[in-house]
Every structure is written in structure tokens, then in C-alpha cells.
Amino acid sequence: MPKHLYRHIPAGFALLAASTAYAQSPSFSLNGTAGLIDMPTAQMLPDGETAWTFSGSGTFYSGTLTFQMLPKLETSVHFTTLADWTAVDAPLFVQTLDLKYEIFAESDYLPSLAIGSRGFLSNGPLSSEYIVASKNVGYGLTVTGGLGWGRLGSYNPVASLGTRPPVDSAIAINHMFTGDVALFGGLEWDTPVKGLSLKAEYSSDAYLGEQVFGDFNRASPLNFGIDYEPIRGISLGGYYNYGSDFGLRLTLSGNPNRPIVPPDLGIGPVPVNPRLGDYDRSEDWANNPMLTEFLVGALAPVLEAEGIVIEEALITGSAIDLYISNNNMPQTTKAIGRIVRTLSLALPHSVEVFRITLVASGLATTTVEIRRSDLEAQVDRPNAGPDSWATTRFTDAPNHLPDGAWSRDIYPDFSWALTPVIPVNIGSNGAAAGIDVLLNATASYRLSRGFSINGSLSQKLVGNIGAGAVPSTNPTPVRSNFALYQTGGPTLDRLTADYEFKLTPDTYARVSAGYLERMFAGVSGEVLWMPTNQNWGIGAEVSAVQQRAYGDMFGFEDYQTVTALASLYWDTGYNGIEAQVDVGRYLAGDVGSTVTLTRRFENGWEVSGFVTMTDMPFADFGEGNFAKGVSVTIPLRWTMPLETRSNTSIALGTMGGDGGARLELGDRLYTTIRDYDVIDFNETWGAFWQ
Amino acid sequence: MIRPILALSALTILAACSSAGTSPVVAVIKGVILPSKAEDIPVKNAGATLTREKIEKFGLSLIRGRIEGEDISNLLTGTAVNDQYVTYISSFRQNITMLGTLVTGTRGMGGDLLAVRNDLSDPVAYATPTANWPATLTRDYRFPGIGPAGNTISVTCNLTRAPDTTVTIVEVTYDVTPFTEVCSGDGAEFTNTYLVQPDTGQIWQSLQWIGDKVGYVNIDVLEPYTTE
Structure with a gap:
């Protein structure tokens, strides 16, 4: 079953490239996390650091979002295509979640120590665990050494802790820190040239799969690399690996705590002058x-x-x-x-x-x-x-x-907008990467404060997503045929009548009807109970929809369904982290649950990740057997000296997955009101x- | 020379309001905002020909502020008085709030200083003859952050004096004692300077820290605020 990545990168993303004052922080590895080349380090990125990495070598190419979720917790989501996994020219697409936790930070005499997992929650082809220590020994030189399990324990092991289960993409934890253990390590020299560092490492990854099924030749355990960060936020890396392979990396990074432009540049407030004691009280x-x-x-x-x-x-x-x-x-x-x-x-x-x-x-x-x-x-x-x-x-x-x-x-009030949108299809099973440039037009005709008619139309300007797309063989292809919808346009992404109102002062409601999104049309209703003095709320959404035709703007396919989800929203109050749990019936009729964690920063940055598991058979669900995705929202004010609530969102997820698929509606009720409670x-x- | 409400900002607001003839409501609004006009301000740009005569003719409390490292100064007019805090506003609606000569708040300058807590013996906040200036003092600087209190930086400051000198501010020369104030605490370190008239404790010129984002602001007191 093909499985795709589908990302929308609004033009504003280019603003990330703007530079600010330079300050050295840990460098990135080939896989987009803080690390050496192929091996991790114990270093942590600055709190809130968010980095997009695009990298590749002779064995893989991938897109990665790394997010320093907490000062001691690094998270990263990888969407990787292993070039020759099952045979030459038979690639495998894998999604993995990596976690790294700093046990203690570096001190004058002790190194920093971290524990981590690559491919967390599954024993997939990239899964490994490690304990690693790093120490800056002066003169810009950082020394790293560690113990690895899984892939990181596959070359020249020094010990073994039990038997590691065979590689399997199913959810599991019993493989962690089991099997062969191997040593890895390396050096990084932060040279006197600003932004330039040199790296060398000893890898404990034997690349067994790539050698057995592909034509990769691991001639040496030694890797060498050069990293260059000419300006803050843009980092490049070039590597010579395993005596036979070259790798390249581009990382774009930003940090909500480090705005590109200084904040508070707007005009000041008007003054307050107190009324005198004998002021006129007449009404x-x-x-x-x-x-x-x-x-x-x-x-x-x-x-x-x-x-x-x-x-x-x-x-x-x-x-x-x-x-x-x-x-x-x-x-x-x-x-x-x-x-x-x-x-x-x-x-x-x-x-x-x-x-x-x-x-x-x-x-x-x-x-x-x-x-x-x-x-x-x-x-x-x-x-x-x-x-x-x-x-x-x-x-x-x-x-x-x-x-x-x-x-x-x-009222009536009419508004419209034109926005360039750049969807990217990074990889799929055997499919080439694709990219489109679209022009998206949205319009809203508001007849009263709560009732509006909304439309969205896209026209492809240039691109190749959808070229050569073939129908999915999945029994319920609610999303896996998404490439068939990329007809070039114009495409009607939305045409709905929407009514938002309140049932009681603390209960919100929404009804939408029409062409709800590019792939489905129907009726959708939502209710949310969330008193303002409460840090949690409960919502429910029920939608009766029919799948829209692939090439016809107004036509329909045969598939109909009712999807219903109950949601619990909780603002934890801890470091801006919000949690959401959805339970119910998804578009393909599968029943399950989605857990979403979002960290929201005071200045409007938002980084979110979700995991969905349902009762859909693993064979139909696809790689990983569960859906996952991440998104980053960056306020325009962070990049430009404007007082504005506009923002740029970048999403990376399983757009082509049928399991755990939800309707892609506009802002749901919780998203609309969550900035307005007491918390x-x-x-x-x-x-x-x- | 109290005229408690007067600023270009208020004039801007007034200009935006509609005039509904003899409406009592609009009259009330106009009555709250002083009926000053932009041309009452002696100069809008400190780079223009600012003279002592114009300052005197203006007749209102007036300071000149400049972010350290920048070339352009702005005139700020005393606009609001709350308790003993006086807010000065520029024609660009940049705000500086001062207690005495201590900068306790800034707005619209690139990084807001929300408020400052000071000792009752703080000679910058309360004019004190230099003979009575303390050797140390404490302050809390409050900046935007998570929660109602924001981020607070508490510092202890040590004051040292230098030999007396003179300073000329718009045609008037004052005999002053320079003071250096070295402050540190909560990861912050900064040095403020003051040029103080010895007998009255009036600070005529100062360089004061207003936070990491902006750094320092240079304040010239052109016409001090008084309650008379």
C-alpha cells in the first residue's frame, strides 16, 4: 500500500532563513538530531529549538522534525525512505519517533549523560537504544562515547543482554536495551572559523540490512564530516561515511525564545490618569x-x-x-x-x-x-x-x-485571500519525491456574526505530485488515494455553510454542511463544553460524509460513512503543554483513539505531535501500524516587526494513511476558543x- | 507645573474621534483628554533646534530619551501621573515611566520593562542630596513572562561617586556629581550612571538599564516634573 508524506509549506517558511545574532549550540547529525554524524551525543539543543532537517546518503533520504520539547527532552520524528531495504531499488518507507533524555548536564568535571531511543515503541529497521556521555574538554573539542543496542549494537559487540526479538514494525517495548551491546564514540571540533566544525566518529551500526539486500559496502566503521552554520538557523553538513558513502544534510532551525525580530516594537499604550477624589459621580x-x-x-x-x-x-x-x-x-x-x-x-x-x-x-x-x-x-x-x-x-x-x-x-461581510501553498510529497513506497506550487484562494461571506459561507479553491501552477498515481488497493481508501485528487485544478477544497453558536454560556456548538474538504462532503456537527475557569473541556463531533470524486469538482464516489469522536482537552499548565485525547470512529470505519500533545509558547509558537491507534488490521494500516504526525505553527510576528495574529503552519504527517483518518475541517471549536480561558x-x- | 494629561498620543486619539457637534458625550471625552495641540510641543525631533527658550515656553515636564547605541533622540512629554509615577510619551507613542528619575517602565521601545520595585532610600527614585546617598540598594526589575508577575530580576547595586564635574543640557550647565551604580543578581549585570546636582539630588542626566533586549536608555531631564 503506498504511503505518502504530504506537507504544506506556505511561502512564509522562507522567513525562517532570516538570521539573528550568532551563538554556538550543539550541531546536528545526519539524521537531524543533536549528534555527531550517524551516532548520537548527550548534548541537548536549547529549550524549544525546532529544526527541520532534509538529509540523504547512498542508503536513505529523509525529512525530520526535531523539537526540544523540554530542557532535558529531545524529540524527533523521522520520515525516512531506506533506498535498498528489501532488494536493490526496493525501498522501504518508515516513520520513527526518537527520544533523548538528559540524565544530568555537563559540569566542570563530569560529562553530560543521556539515554535515548531511536524508533521508540517499535523494533523496526531503524530501532536502537543507547546511553551516551559527552564532555567538552577545551579548545572547542567535545568527546563523546556511548553504548548502543539494536542497530547501534550491531557492529563489533562487546556484550549481550539477552536476545533481541526480530525486526518488526508492531508496537512493542520488550526489545529495548536487549541483545548485543557495542561501543561507539567520536570527536567534534568547533573550529576557530565561526560556524565551522569538524567531526569524526566510530560507528557501531553494521548496516546489515543495507548490505544484505542492497549494494551498500560498509568498508570502514569510521565516518568523517564537516558542519557549517553560516548564519543562525541554517546549517549544512557533508559527510564521508563507512569508507564508501557520502551524505548531505540541510537543517533549518528556529526557536520561539529567539525571535528573528525584537518584540514589543509596536506603539505604547495610552496613559491612565486617575480620577481625582472629588470627581463628578453624576450619571x-x-x-x-x-x-x-x-x-x-x-x-x-x-x-x-x-x-x-x-x-x-x-x-x-x-x-x-x-x-x-x-x-x-x-x-x-x-x-x-x-x-x-x-x-x-x-x-x-x-x-x-x-x-x-x-x-x-x-x-x-x-x-x-x-x-x-x-x-x-x-x-x-x-x-x-x-x-x-x-x-x-x-x-x-x-x-x-x-x-x-x-x-x-x-453584515453581510465579504473577505478573501490568496495564498501560495507548496505541498511536498517526500516519499512513498517506490514513488519519487514530488512537489507542487499551488495558488489557493479562500473567501468568506459572513451573513451574521455566527453564520458564514466559506470556500477554498486551489490551482496548481507547477509540480509533479499526482503524476502516475494509481488507485489504492486498500479496502477503504479514505486517504490512500489522495494523489488521485491532485488533478492540477482548479480543485474545490471547501464550500461550506457554517454556523457557530452557544448552547449555554459555557457550551459552544458548530454545524457545517457542504464540501467539507477536498476528499469528503456532508454534514458535520460539534459541541464543546468548556467553562472559562476550568483547565479541561469535553467535546463531541459527528459527521455524515460521502467521498468526493477524484477528478470531478462536484461529483462523488460511492463510499459513505458516519464518523464520530469524543474529545477530552486538558491544559496541563506545565510548560505550556496541552493534551487532547480523541476516542471514536474514524473515516474508514475503524475505531480507536488519538493522543495529541502540544506545547504552546507564550509568543504564539506551537509544536504538536499526535499518535493514532485503531482496530484497523495492521496489513491495511501500513508501516508502523499506527498513524503519527507533527506540526509547527510559527507566528508571523516572530519573523516580522508587525502586530499580527497571523501565523505559518508546517505539518508533517501520514496524509496518505487510511487508519485513524479524520476529516480535515477548518478550525474546530477548541482551537477557536482555547486562547480565551482563564488558564x-x-x-x-x-x-x-x- | 502640573498639567497631568498631555501628550501627542492623546492628541492622536482625539483626532481619530468623531466630533458630534455639541454632544455632551463627546464633550466629556474631549474634557478628559486635554485640549492641547501638536504645535504646542516645542520640537518633535530632538535633532531639530531645541532651545531652552522653547522648553521654557512649553512649560511642561519634558525629557529626552535615547536608546544607547542609537543616534536618534526623542522628546517625551510628561503625560500621566499615577501616585508618584510619571509617564512620558513620545510622538511615536513610546512610553517611559519614571519614579523620580528612576526608569520604572518602558513601552514600545523593543522590549518592555513592566515595572520596578525600589527601596524607600533609593536616591534615584526620591531626590536625595548626594551627601546622603547610600552605598548599596536593591531593586526588582519586572519583565514580560509567563504569569501575572512575569519575570523578575532582583539585583543589588553598589554606588560609587566620582569627582564633581559639569554637564550642559540644552544651554544650561549644571554642577554635578557623577555616580556609578553597579548592579548584579539573577544572572543580570549592568552599570547605571547618574549626574546628580549635589544639593538637591536632582539627576539631570542618566544612563539606565531597561533590560537585556534593549540595554540602556540615556535620559536627559529637560524640565523636571514638579507638583507645583
């Missing part, structure tokens, strides 16, 4: 029937200059309620701070209570209530942050203000005073 001015219209007319242009739009408003002599959309500021709390500062400057003195409700994609989320006297008493003070957090109230908002409130009269407000409350 007579509020009797004017045109009051709200006048005030909103005065406030709206001021707030819109900061990307804040007033959706609804209700003003009395003592309080103001504003429903607002924040279109630019990456941190909602900053927008709230800007609003209440403006209100304190502009509103009559008798208005004491400011209630701001954040509207996201037409849904009212959380109401933030701030007293003006608290604001005046806290601004500029040393404890303004904690004090303001303590005096601010957060409640679930009704979806609309009461009848009679002022409402923004802009997120707490994490970003420092921005309130920015």
Missing part, C-alpha cells in the same frame, strides 16, 4: 438615548487603530459592556489592557465597571471584568501584574448582549500592562 449624562451610539462612534476608531473591533456595546452610567474582536494583537490580554486604558481615558468619570467580552470567530467566549478604580490604583506600580490579576473577574459570556444593546451593523489569560497576563 445624568447617561439619559441621552443616543449615548451608546455616540460613545461607540468615538471609541471605535481609536480601538480599530490597534486592530480591535467593537461587535456589541451596552453603556450605562456606571458600567460598560463591550464585545470585541481582536484581529491583530497576538496576546489577548494585551488587547484587554489597551481597551481598558482607552476606556479610562475616554469615559465619563461615573463609569466604574469595564466588562470586556472577547469574540472569536463569531463566538463570545469569556467576559473580563475590571474596575476602573483598581486600574487607577495599580497602573505603574511594582505589583501591577499580580494585583490586577487578583482583582479581575472572569465569567462565561452569553453569546450576545441583551436586546437593545448596540450591535455592529456590517491562558493567567499565563499571558503580564501583557495586560503592555
Whole structure:
């Protein structure tokens, strides 16, 4: 069964290439992790470091996403094609997850020590485990030595710990740290030439499979390499391996904690001036029937200059309620701070209570209530942050203000966008790598705050994905025929009517109908219960869909199904990590579960990985017997000096897998509202005073 | 010379508001924002011909700020007073908040300093004749970070004086005592400098650390804030 990688790389990804001040950090190995050439080191990348590596040699080519998930935990996902695994010109495509944990860091006298697993959770063709130590001995020289099992224990073993099971892609852990053990090691010299390092290593990988089934000749255990990082974020490597082979590596890296442009370059907030003790408390001015219209007319242009739009408003002599959309500021709390500062400057003195409700994609989320006297008493003070957090109230908002409130009269509202998209098919069983350049047009016609019609159309400009595609032999090819959809275009990716609303102040709902995505059409409904003061929520999604025709924009195939998933969302509060567990029936009718872990950074970076296991037979599921994928979202503000909520997403996953396949819908409810609960407000409350 | 609300930022806001004739509501808004005009500011660009006469005629508290390492200075006008904290704003809406002459907050300058906690004996925050300046003091610098308190850097500072000298700021020459303040703590190390009028403790010129991202800001006090 063919299995493909399918990635969308928006043009903004090129911005990653921009450089910042240079500082040396551990270099990358041929497989995209911190390491020597083919062997690992105990070094850790900086926390949050995210690197895309494209590498290849005579035995493989691969794409890798490496993410320093925690200061002591390195994770990487590899999508590798082994060139001659079962025979010459009979490649094998494998997906693997690597983990490396730092047991202790390097000190003056002791090396750093790490334990790691390549091909975690399966004893596949790349699986191995290791314990490794690294020490900088001065003069830029780092020495590494370690013990390896599995592939890393396959050459010149020095001991054996039991019997390692045969290679098998099934999920397992009983193979770990079993079988032959071999020594490996190497040197890395960080030369005086900035960014240039030289490497040499002794490899404990015998490359048995490549030699038995392919024409690879492992003439030597010694590898040599040269790494060059001309500017921060771009790294190149060239290697001479095993006395017969050459390898090349390109790594693009970034770090959410190291923005390309300095943050906080936007204009400062308006000042807060306290009302004097004898201020006018009269509310007579509020009797004017045109009051709200006048005030909103005065406030709206001021707030819109900061990307804040007033959706609804209700003003009395003592309080103001504003429903607002924040279109630019990456941190909602900053927008709230800007609003209440403006209100304190502009509103009559008798208005004491400011209630701001954040509207996201037409849904009212959380109401933030701030007293003006608290604001005046806290601004500029040393404890303004904690004090303001303590005096601010957060409640679930009704979806609309009461009848009679002022409402923004802009509907129907039409918006559109044109975006270049570059899908890449890195590998499949025997298929050549492919790349397309598409032009994607999206449009939204919003008839009211919650109801909209949305469309998306793509036209291939150039590329070769889909060329020579043949139908899948899988019994339920819900995704494995994806290449057949790459007809060149135009292709209708989406044409839906969407309605988002609230059942209760803490329960959100969505209904979508139409051509939901490129491969399926039908009706989809979703409900999410998530009170704002709670760090977890429960959702459910049910969709009745029919597979769309491969070459016909509006036609259908015969396959119909009902897919239903229940979801648990949990914001752990630990290092920005969120967890999601989905359980239910997937597109192919298989039943199972998906676990997704996401680390979200304060500045909008987001790195996510998922694993899906279902009851689909392994023979149909394909390599690895379970689905997995990763994605990185990078805020545009990280790369450009703009106040914007726009971002760039890069996904790497099993687009061509039938097991555990879900509908590819637009933003689901949790994604829409997750920035607006108390947990997120707490994490970003420092921005309130920015 | 208190005129507590006056800044180009406020004028910008006012210009964006619609004028609805004699509406009492709009009048209220206008009443809150002082009716100053942009041309009241003596010069918009510190590189222009700034004279003492213009400063005096302006009649408002005024500082000149420059990020260390950059060539361009900006004039910032005292715009808001909260307790003893005065916020100065430039025509580009860069904010500097000061307690006395201690910079306790910056906005829109490339890396915000949220707030500073200082000792009650801090002579930079409270004008103190140089004879009474302490040898050491402590401060907490607060920057954006996870959680309401953000990231706090607590430092201890040692003050040393140098021989008296003079400094000229826009045609006025002051006799001053230079002080060097070496601070360290929580992984941060920086050195501030102050030129202080010995008898009043008024700091006329200073170079102050405002965080790792920006470094230092150079402050010239052109017209100090007073409560009279």
C-alpha cells in the first residue's frame, strides 16, 4: 500500500532563513538530531529549538522534525525512505519517533549523560537504544562515547543482554536495551572559523540490512564530516561515511525564545490618569438615548487603530459592556489592557465597571471584568501584574448582549485571500519525491456574526505530485488515494455553510454542511463544553460524509460513512503543554483513539505531535501500524516587526494513511476558543500592562 | 507645573474621534483628554533646534530619551501621573515611566520593562542630596513572562561617586556629581550612571538599564516634573 508524506509549506517558511545574532549550540547529525554524524551525543539543543532537517546518503533520504520539547527532552520524528531495504531499488518507507533524555548536564568535571531511543515503541529497521556521555574538554573539542543496542549494537559487540526479538514494525517495548551491546564514540571540533566544525566518529551500526539486500559496502566503521552554520538557523553538513558513502544534510532551525525580530516594537499604550477624589459621580449624562451610539462612534476608531473591533456595546452610567474582536494583537490580554486604558481615558468619570467580552470567530467566549478604580490604583506600580490579576473577574459570556444593546451593523461581510501553498510529497513506497506550487484562494461571506459561507479553491501552477498515481488497493481508501485528487485544478477544497453558536454560556456548538474538504462532503456537527475557569473541556463531533470524486469538482464516489469522536482537552499548565485525547470512529470505519500533545509558547509558537491507534488490521494500516504526525505553527510576528495574529503552519504527517483518518475541517471549536480561558489569560497576563 | 494629561498620543486619539457637534458625550471625552495641540510641543525631533527658550515656553515636564547605541533622540512629554509615577510619551507613542528619575517602565521601545520595585532610600527614585546617598540598594526589575508577575530580576547595586564635574543640557550647565551604580543578581549585570546636582539630588542626566533586549536608555531631564 503506498504511503505518502504530504506537507504544506506556505511561502512564509522562507522567513525562517532570516538570521539573528550568532551563538554556538550543539550541531546536528545526519539524521537531524543533536549528534555527531550517524551516532548520537548527550548534548541537548536549547529549550524549544525546532529544526527541520532534509538529509540523504547512498542508503536513505529523509525529512525530520526535531523539537526540544523540554530542557532535558529531545524529540524527533523521522520520515525516512531506506533506498535498498528489501532488494536493490526496493525501498522501504518508515516513520520513527526518537527520544533523548538528559540524565544530568555537563559540569566542570563530569560529562553530560543521556539515554535515548531511536524508533521508540517499535523494533523496526531503524530501532536502537543507547546511553551516551559527552564532555567538552577545551579548545572547542567535545568527546563523546556511548553504548548502543539494536542497530547501534550491531557492529563489533562487546556484550549481550539477552536476545533481541526480530525486526518488526508492531508496537512493542520488550526489545529495548536487549541483545548485543557495542561501543561507539567520536570527536567534534568547533573550529576557530565561526560556524565551522569538524567531526569524526566510530560507528557501531553494521548496516546489515543495507548490505544484505542492497549494494551498500560498509568498508570502514569510521565516518568523517564537516558542519557549517553560516548564519543562525541554517546549517549544512557533508559527510564521508563507512569508507564508501557520502551524505548531505540541510537543517533549518528556529526557536520561539529567539525571535528573528525584537518584540514589543509596536506603539505604547495610552496613559491612565486617575480620577481625582472629588470627581463628578453624576450619571445624568447617561439619559441621552443616543449615548451608546455616540460613545461607540468615538471609541471605535481609536480601538480599530490597534486592530480591535467593537461587535456589541451596552453603556450605562456606571458600567460598560463591550464585545470585541481582536484581529491583530497576538496576546489577548494585551488587547484587554489597551481597551481598558482607552476606556479610562475616554469615559465619563461615573463609569466604574469595564466588562470586556472577547469574540472569536463569531463566538463570545469569556467576559473580563475590571474596575476602573483598581486600574487607577495599580497602573505603574511594582505589583501591577499580580494585583490586577487578583482583582479581575472572569465569567462565561452569553453569546450576545441583551436586546437593545448596540450591535455592529456590517453584515453581510465579504473577505478573501490568496495564498501560495507548496505541498511536498517526500516519499512513498517506490514513488519519487514530488512537489507542487499551488495558488489557493479562500473567501468568506459572513451573513451574521455566527453564520458564514466559506470556500477554498486551489490551482496548481507547477509540480509533479499526482503524476502516475494509481488507485489504492486498500479496502477503504479514505486517504490512500489522495494523489488521485491532485488533478492540477482548479480543485474545490471547501464550500461550506457554517454556523457557530452557544448552547449555554459555557457550551459552544458548530454545524457545517457542504464540501467539507477536498476528499469528503456532508454534514458535520460539534459541541464543546468548556467553562472559562476550568483547565479541561469535553467535546463531541459527528459527521455524515460521502467521498468526493477524484477528478470531478462536484461529483462523488460511492463510499459513505458516519464518523464520530469524543474529545477530552486538558491544559496541563506545565510548560505550556496541552493534551487532547480523541476516542471514536474514524473515516474508514475503524475505531480507536488519538493522543495529541502540544506545547504552546507564550509568543504564539506551537509544536504538536499526535499518535493514532485503531482496530484497523495492521496489513491495511501500513508501516508502523499506527498513524503519527507533527506540526509547527510559527507566528508571523516572530519573523516580522508587525502586530499580527497571523501565523505559518508546517505539518508533517501520514496524509496518505487510511487508519485513524479524520476529516480535515477548518478550525474546530477548541482551537477557536482555547486562547480565551482563564488558564491562558493567567499565563499571558503580564501583557495586560503592555 | 502640573498639567497631568498631555501628550501627542492623546492628541492622536482625539483626532481619530468623531466630533458630534455639541454632544455632551463627546464633550466629556474631549474634557478628559486635554485640549492641547501638536504645535504646542516645542520640537518633535530632538535633532531639530531645541532651545531652552522653547522648553521654557512649553512649560511642561519634558525629557529626552535615547536608546544607547542609537543616534536618534526623542522628546517625551510628561503625560500621566499615577501616585508618584510619571509617564512620558513620545510622538511615536513610546512610553517611559519614571519614579523620580528612576526608569520604572518602558513601552514600545523593543522590549518592555513592566515595572520596578525600589527601596524607600533609593536616591534615584526620591531626590536625595548626594551627601546622603547610600552605598548599596536593591531593586526588582519586572519583565514580560509567563504569569501575572512575569519575570523578575532582583539585583543589588553598589554606588560609587566620582569627582564633581559639569554637564550642559540644552544651554544650561549644571554642577554635578557623577555616580556609578553597579548592579548584579539573577544572572543580570549592568552599570547605571547618574549626574546628580549635589544639593538637591536632582539627576539631570542618566544612563539606565531597561533590560537585556534593549540595554540602556540615556535620559536627559529637560524640565523636571514638579507638583507645583
